[in-house]
Amino acid sequence: MRLEGTIFKAGEVPKRLFKIVFGTVRETRRKTYHDLTNGDFVALFEYLLQIPVEEDIVALEETELVEVSWEDEYLNILGKVYDLREIISQTSVDVERIVLDDFQFEETNLDEYLDQIEALLTLSAGELPDDKDDAVKLIESLEEDRLITKVNLVKKFVEKFPNEEIGAKMLIETAAKVYIVLGDKYISKALLKKVLFLFPDSPSYCLEAVKTLESIYKEEGNIMWRKYGKIAKLLEAKLRGDN
Amino acid sequence: METIEVSAGEEIFKAGEVGKYIYVIKSGKVKISVGLYDFFITAQEPVAFGLEVLLDKPYTETCRAVEETKLIKCEKQEFLDMYAKTEVGKNSLVEFMRRTARALGWI
Numbered sequence: 001m002r003l004e005g006t007i008f009k010a011g012e013v014p015k016r017l018f019k020i021v022f023g024t025v026r027e028t029r030r031k032t033y034h035d036l037t038n039g040d041f042v043a044l045f046e047y048l049l050q051i052p053v054e055e056d057i058v059a060l061e062e063t064e065l066v067e068v069s070w071e072d073e074y075l076n077i078l079g080k081v082y083d084l085r086e087i088i089s090q091t092s093v094d095v096e097r098i099v100l101d102d103f104q105f106e107e108t109n110l111d112e113y114l115d116q117i118e119a120l121l122t123l124s125a126g127e128l129p130d131d132k133d134d135a136v137k138l139i140e141s142l143e144e145d146r147l148i149t150k151v152n153l154v155k156k157f158v159e160k161f162p163n164e165e166i167g168a169k170m171l172i173e174t175a176a177k178v179y180i181v182l183g184d185k186y187i188s189k190a191l192l193k194k195v196l197f198l199f200p201d202s203p204s205y206c207l208e209a210v211k212t213l214e215s216i217y218k219e220e221g222n223i224m225w226r227k228y229g230k231i232a233k234l235l236e237a238k239l240r241g242d243n
Numbered sequence: 244m245e246t247i248e249v250s251a252g253e254e255i256f257k258a259g260e261v262g263k264y265i266y267v268i269k270s271g272k273v274k275i276s277v278g279l280y281d282f283f284i285t286a287q288e289p290v291a292f293g294l295e296v297l298l299d300k301p302y303t304e305t306c307r308a309v310e311e312t313k314l315i316k317c318e319k320q321e322f323l324d325m326y327a328k329t330e331v332g333k334n335s336l337v338e339f340m341r342r343t344a345r346a347l348g349w350i
Contacts, residue, residue: 078297
């Protein structure tokens with residue numbers, strides 16, 4: 001059958017198994033969506049477990065579906081579930097051997113990116129004062145309409161005063177503001193990852209950064225949220241141990 | 244196809260290993276570990292594990308007998324001929340999906 005729009009409504013338990021011949025179908029679970037294409041099965045998880053779908057499952061364009069039986073598609077179904085297993089191994093964290101690479105930093109150089117934005121918007125705030133307290137005062141005095149300048153000054157601050165934990169606090173606060181006010185996930189994530197790079201010995205700040213990263217990735221539907229969720233659990237356990 | 248006995252604590256296979264056999268539980272209890280999650284299966288509702296062998300892929304779970312356990316050990320074709328289209332085959336697929344979904348945080 002050919003259709004466009006809702007295939008299964010939220011709350012419905014799929015009684016039939018459909019395979020996509022062509023087209024795109026979007027499934028959403030835990031606020032994370034997956035787009036299915038040719039050869040994929042619609043609502044496979046809910047069909048197999050006979051549980052209701054969380055949100056409407058929709059064909060995003062004209063899509064052709066064919067009803068199939070699990071018996072005939074046994075190996076294909078198994079193959080699809082196996083593919084999901086691979087996501088688990090790609091996003092899992094070995095708690096015994098956690099390394100910096102587990103944080104999956106983007107390759108793009110953060111400083112270069114921020115410099116480009118600064119040049120583009122010509123919002124340079126000038127030099128950062130040599131006195132730490134004056135520098136903090138200057139940064140804190142900047143309002144939301146000068147957020148990119150604030151980002152740049154915070155970046156300069158952590159370079160100039162690498163041992164000052166207030167740098168971690170400012171990175172987290174600025175990341176949150178950038179996310180809320182500008183909606184720029186890239187800058188927010190980059191600032192938060194800087195906390196992990198520069199303040200690995202401050203688990204409470206790292207935890208705050210990781211938790212925020214988890215929610216940003218979740219919000220954008222990126223499976224990486226699972227990795228940060230696990231790292232957060234690990235840090236929480238470490239903090240409990242430290243206390 | 245043969246029935247084997249495994250003792251409590253004995254590892255049946257490990258995630259990452261390339262195996263040749265699928266196992267159907269006949270009696271006892273088996274712990275299945277996927278990532279950081281542990282699941283237990285018993286013979287109450289017979290299911291198979293090690294389905295990855297059907298795809299010629301490495302195991303993705305680590306399975307260990309919790310108590311004295313009897314298992315039917317089958318090769319790929321034997322499982323496809325004997326079990327795949329039966330309730331055991333279906334339950335095994337459903338449980339494989341359930342463990343995957345749990346590890347993905349879907350349930």
